[in-house]
Amino acid sequence: MVRVxxxxxxxxxxxELDITNLNELAxxxxxxxxxxxxxxxxxxxxxxxxxxxxxxxxxxxxxxxxLPPVCGG
Amino acid sequence: MMLYLYDGxxxxxxxxxxWYAQEATSNYGAYIPFVGTVRSEDGIDGLSFDIxxxxxxxxxxxxxxxxxxxxxxxxxxxxxxxxxxxxxxxIAAVFSPKRRVALExxxxxxxxxxxxxxxxxxxxxxxxxxxxxxxxxxxxxxGILS
Numbered sequence: 001m002v003r004v005x006x007x008x009x010x011x012x013x014x015x016e017l018d019i020t021n022l023n024e025l026a027x028x029x030x031x032x033x034x035x036x037x038x039x040x041x042x043x044x045x046x047x048x049x050x051x052x053x054x055x056x057x058x059x060x061x062x063x064x065x066x067l068p069p070v071c072g073g
Numbered sequence: 074m075m076l077y078l079y080d081g082x083x084x085x086x087x088x089x090x091x092w093y094a095q096e097a098t099s100n101y102g103a104y105i106p107f108v109g110t111v112r113s114e115d116g117i118d119g120l121s122f123d124i125x126x127x128x129x130x131x132x133x134x135x136x137x138x139x140x141x142x143x144x145x146x147x148x149x150x151x152x153x154x155x156x157x158x159x160x161x162x163x164i165a166a167v168f169s170p171k172r173r174v175a176l177e178x179x180x181x182x183x184x185x186x187x188x189x190x191x192x193x194x195x196x197x198x199x200x201x202x203x204x205x206x207x208x209x210x211x212x213x214x215x216g217i218l219s
Contacts, residue, residue: 009123009193026219040219042218045128048128050128050212052217069210070191071187073187
């Protein structure tokens with residue numbers, strides 16, 4: 001299973017999904033009405049490292065995080 | 074790691090003094106701090122922050138390596154949770170042998186901090202915590218799932 005967490009202002013509980021790459025996650029989240037405003041502007045990290053392509057393999061135990069737009073300071 | 078996270082407002086004089094003392098005999102010629110303070114605007118009562126620490130630590134450690142390559146050191150403090158008007162939520166400082174490196178680094182570091190550090194800001198208004206979406210920046214590479 002892959003755990004998917006939604007950080008900061010995205011008001012969504014973590015998901016535990018049986019997926020093997022980020023393409024599958026994209027398909028699942030694109031069908032989720034809660035996520036429409038966030039997919040375009042969120043970055044994605046796998047095991048706390050930002051990734052730049054959705055052609056990214058996932059394995060059992062991986063943690064995916066979605067990071068919406070930031071504003072520190 | 075010279076990254077310091079606190080619950081609530083920063084004790085600015087104490088942090089600046091501690092950092093000064095830490096490097097007092099390190100032979101740096103320049104100590105350039107930037108202090109970010111919450112201003113009264115648009116009727117807010119204050120700001121509030123969420124931080125995702127694992128990625129913040131990696132981001133900071135990459136910057137520390139860049140600083141080290143120039144003989145400099147970076148320190149940073151940030152608040153978690155609520156920070157009210159005229160209190161401070163952010164301090165960044167660069168120490169370097171000569172002033173030019175520190176002046177340039179503080180500028181680049183704070184700009185990248187604004188664009189990349191995994192911290193989310195909310196306005197506090199009438200007891201509500203409202204995400205500051207229009208002042209936020211999408212992290213480079215966002216949108217790969219859309």
